[in-house]
Amino acid sequence: MNFSRNILRSSTIKPKRIFTRPDCLIHYGPRQKQPLGLLSSRAPSANPLPRWPPKRVTAFALTFVVSAAIGTLAFAQTVHAESPIDSSSQSQPPLFRLDEVRKHGRDADEKWIIKGNKVYNITDWIPGHPGGEVILRAVGGPVDQYWNIFTIHKKQEVYDILDTFYIGDVDPQDLVDGKVPVEQLADPFKNDPKRDERLIVHSDRPFNAETPEEGLNSFITPDDLFYVRQHMWVPEVFEDSHRLVVELADGEEKEYSLQDLKKKFKEHNITATLQCSGNRRKHMTEEARSTNGLQWEGGAISNADWTGVRLRDVLKDAGAQIDDLPSNVQHVQFEGAEAYGASIPIEKAVDQFGDVLLAYKMNGKPLAPDHGFPLRLLAPGNVAARSVKWITRVRLSDQESTSQWQRRDYKCFGPNISSQEADWDATPAIQETPVQSAITSLRDVTPHSAQDSKLLQVYGLEEDSIAIEGYSYAGGGRRIIRVDVSADDGRTWHQAELLPDEAKGAKAWAWSRWRWVLPRQQAGRCFVVKAVDEAYNTQPGEYEANYNFRGNLTSSWHRVGYRAKPT
Numbered sequence: 001m002n003f004s005r006n007i008l009r010s011s012t013i014k015p016k017r018i019f020t021r022p023d024c025l026i027h028y029g030p031r032q033k034q035p036l037g038l039l040s041s042r043a044p045s046a047n048p049l050p051r052w053p054p055k056r057v058t059a060f061a062l063t064f065v066v067s068a069a070i071g072t073l074a075f076a077q078t079v080h081a082e083s084p085i086d087s088s089s090q091s092q093p094p095l096f097r098l099d100e101v102r103k104h105g106r107d108a109d110e111k112w113i114i115k116g117n118k119v120y121n122i123t124d125w126i127p128g129h130p131g132g133e134v135i136l137r138a139v140g141g142p143v144d145q146y147w148n149i150f151t152i153h154k155k156q157e158v159y160d161i162l163d164t165f166y167i168g169d170v171d172p173q174d175l176v177d178g179k180v181p182v183e184q185l186a187d188p189f190k191n192d193p194k195r196d197e198r199l200i201v202h203s204d205r206p207f208n209a210e211t212p213e214e215g216l217n218s219f220i221t222p223d224d225l226f227y228v229r230q231h232m233w234v235p236e237v238f239e240d241s242h243r244l245v246v247e248l249a250d251g252e253e254k255e256y257s258l259q260d261l262k263k264k265f266k267e268h269n270i271t272a273t274l275q276c277s278g279n280r281r282k283h284m285t286e287e288a289r290s291t292n293g294l295q296w297e298g299g300a301i302s303n304a305d306w307t308g309v310r311l312r313d314v315l316k317d318a319g320a321q322i323d324d325l326p327s328n329v330q331h332v333q334f335e336g337a338e339a340y341g342a343s344i345p346i347e348k349a350v351d352q353f354g355d356v357l358l359a360y361k362m363n364g365k366p367l368a369p370d371h372g373f374p375l376r377l378l379a380p381g382n383v384a385a386r387s388v389k390w391i392t393r394v395r396l397s398d399q400e401s402t403s404q405w406q407r408r409d410y411k412c413f414g415p416n417i418s419s420q421e422a423d424w425d426a427t428p429a430i431q432e433t434p435v436q437s438a439i440t441s442l443r444d445v446t447p448h449s450a451q452d453s454k455l456l457q458v459y460g461l462e463e464d465s466i467a468i469e470g471y472s473y474a475g476g477g478r479r480i481i482r483v484d485v486s487a488d489d490g491r492t493w494h495q496a497e498l499l500p501d502e503a504k505g506a507k508a509w510a511w512s513r514w515r516w517v518l519p520r521q522q523a524g525r526c527f528v529v530k531a532v533d534e535a536y537n538t539q540p541g542e543y544e545a546n547y548n549f550r551g552n553l554t555s556s557w558h559r560v561g562y563r564a565k566p567t
Contacts, residue, residue, distance in 0.1 A: 242258055244358070248319055410430045415545065444465075
């Protein structure tokens with residue numbers, strides 16, 4: 001649904017007009033810098049071509065490269081900088097035809113890119129690229145279209161350091177109006193699927209959209225209304241050729257096709273909710289202070305039935321001693337076909353009650369491209385960022401994933417910590433998520449309607465009333481035991497009805513739907529909801545105490561305003 005801030009006015013309440021109460025002033029602070037990355041200490045390769053003019057990459061320079069190279073797609077802000085410095089000397093730099101540059105692509109020993117009309121040999125840089133292998137998509141051609149996605153690169157210091165890899169210019173014979181022809185620019189989003197128009201879109205490239213009200217008001221979210229969170233593009237993957245490699249701690253590997261997984265292992269079905277760590281981030285921005293990232297409202301969460309094989313079983317088949325793991329195995333890392341990476345603790349991965357799946361079906365059908373076709377990881381109870389899509393590699397390790405999305409994103413800091421002060425290395429990555437709830441539907445019901453009268457009879461009411469519905473969820477498989485609702489902004493409370501469902505799984509991995517119906521005359525101007533899980537964890541009342549500059553794990557009481565129809 002659209003959690004807008006407009007007041008509900010009509011007798012037929014339209015959920016898109018539900019709003020979050022403006023409790024506090026909105027403080028828009030200065031835009032923050034993005035997190036830094038780490039540089040790999042891998043020896044440089046021997047370049048057959050000298051850089052033009054010859055330059056030395058200093059430690060100082062590499063530090064700048066690192067700080068500029070990393071950034072998440074969801075919240076990297078566009079920074080306008082000067083044009084790259086022209087590093088040509090008095091003599092004429094070498095000229096390269098586009099055909100020559102194309103020979104230095106992914107499979108070549110020397111890997112080149114074009115930025116503007118200049119050519120760079122970035123072979124030495126690739127091992128230390130914090131963004132992982134995504135950089136290999138650009139080699140052999142122009143990098144401009146990728147920098148338009150990873151806008152954190154558009155800084156003068158990045159241009160300065162890229163200049164240290166400069167080897168020459170594109171031959172003017174191949175330029176049109178001084179630029180590389182448009183047809184030479186690869187479109188990384190060309191394989192993205194068509195999406196349902198009902199999704200509430202926050203960005204197109206990469207595509208990010210939340211579930212509309214009709215999807216939030218059913219226990220199982222339809223595939224086409226399931227929220228979409230993409231950090232990059234949807235990769236082109238084929239079921240027959242897709243392979244999963246399992247790498248043990250000693251480096252031993254075993255490869256599986258999708259058919260291998262289906263034939264060799266027992267199939268399991270679970271019902272699980274996936275929730276973006278930024279769900280309800282907009283509410284934190286509105287009720288506390290400005291936050292960095294996509295301004296999700298309440299729809300970056302969805303629920304589905306998942307089918308696949310247990311990761312535990314596959315690890316055991318690959319040779320892992322899952323019941324007596326060596327002490328140096330602490331994490332399981334995952335890599336996707338588009339270069340996204342994440343990890344979960346080994347205890348979660350091998351827990352016989354953890355239900356971690358290598359999933360190939362969603363709601364009884366093959367996974368949709370947006371949701372990981374043909375194979376994805378599903379780590380129920382954990383933040384969705386750990387459920388890697390289009391999974392290609394599973395690795396047992398003594399450390400968590402070195403991916404930027406594990407080390408430099410999806411973490412929470414204190415309300416007093418700015419992005420410049422954040423200690424990313426000392427702060428643990430988000431895994432399980434806290435208690436969450438939200439109001440997704442608020443409507444007037446009347447005994448004069450045949451459909452409404454049936455609902456009123458269930459609750460023993462014969463007068464004009466209000467029906468409120470929503471979701472509640474807790475990470476870690478903890479069951480929701482109670483949902484408290486208030487019609488007067490939290491001064492008095494009542495318990496909502498937890499609606500029955502047919503969730504499957506060893507633990508409570510799925511959300512719980514709830515409903516409350518009350519006489520209209522008892523309604524105030526603001527409805528509030530909070531949930532309680534089986535460990536008696538609950539939601540904080542206000543936003544400021546849990547504020548973090550990334551706006552992650554927003555879980556404070558959800559407030560929705562109401563104005564009764566004039567009589």
